[in-house]
Amino acid sequence: MLKQKIILPVAAALLMCAPAAFAGQKLDIIQIMGQFVLAKHAASQCLKPDQDTVARFNSNFRIVSFRATEEMLKRRPGSTETQVFEQFKKGTDTVQKQIDEVIRTKGCGDSRIQDLLKLFEIQANLKL
Numbered sequence: 001m002l003k004q005k006i007i008l009p010v011a012a013a014l015l016m017c018a019p020a021a022f023a024g025q026k027l028d029i030i031q032i033m034g035q036f037v038l039a040k041h042a043a044s045q046c047l048k049p050d051q052d053t054v055a056r057f058n059s060n061f062r063i064v065s066f067r068a069t070e071e072m073l074k075r076r077p078g079s080t081e082t083q084v085f086e087q088f089k090k091g092t093d094t095v096q097k098q099i100d101e102v103i104r105t106k107g108c109g110d111s112r113i114q115d116l117l118k119l120f121e122i123q124a125n126l127k128l
Contacts, residue, residue: 033068034091036061039123041096042116046108049124057124064128 040061043049049057065088072084102110108117 029064029067029071033064033088034095035119036064036123037092038095038099039116039120041092041099042103042108042113043120045100045103046113047117047120049120053121053124057120060123060126060128 040057043057068088069081069084072087073079073081076084099113099116102112106113108114
C-alpha cells in the first residue's frame with residue numbers, strides 16, 4: 001500500500017481544481033491518474049524496465065489520462081482540454097519534485113519509492 005506521505009500530496013495537487021464535494025469520495029479516476037504519475041516518475045528514476053513493460057504501462061496511462069481529462073471537463077464545465085492539461089501539469093511537477101527529494105535523500109530503496117515501483121509493475125500489467 002502506498003504511504004500517505006506520497007498519496008496525499010498528489011491527491012491534493014491533482015484535486016486542487018476539483019469541487020470539494022469530490023475530495024471525500026473513494027479513489028476516483030483523477031486519483032488513479034495521480035498514482036500513475038507517481039509510479040511513472042519513480043520508475044523513470046529507479047527502474048530499467050524492458051520495452052514491453054514500458055509500452056504496456058504507457059498504453060494504460062494513456063487510457064487513464066484520457067478518462068481523467070474527461071472527468072475534469074465534467075467537473076469544470078467551461079474548461080478546455082488545454083486548461084485541464086495545465087492543471088494536471090502543475091500537480092505533476094509538484095509531485096515529481098517531492099519524489100526526487102525522497103530519492104535524493106533516501107534513495108531508491110526507500111519503502112515509499114519501492115511501493116511506487118511495485119505499483120508501476122501492477123499498472124503495466126493491467127488489462128484496461
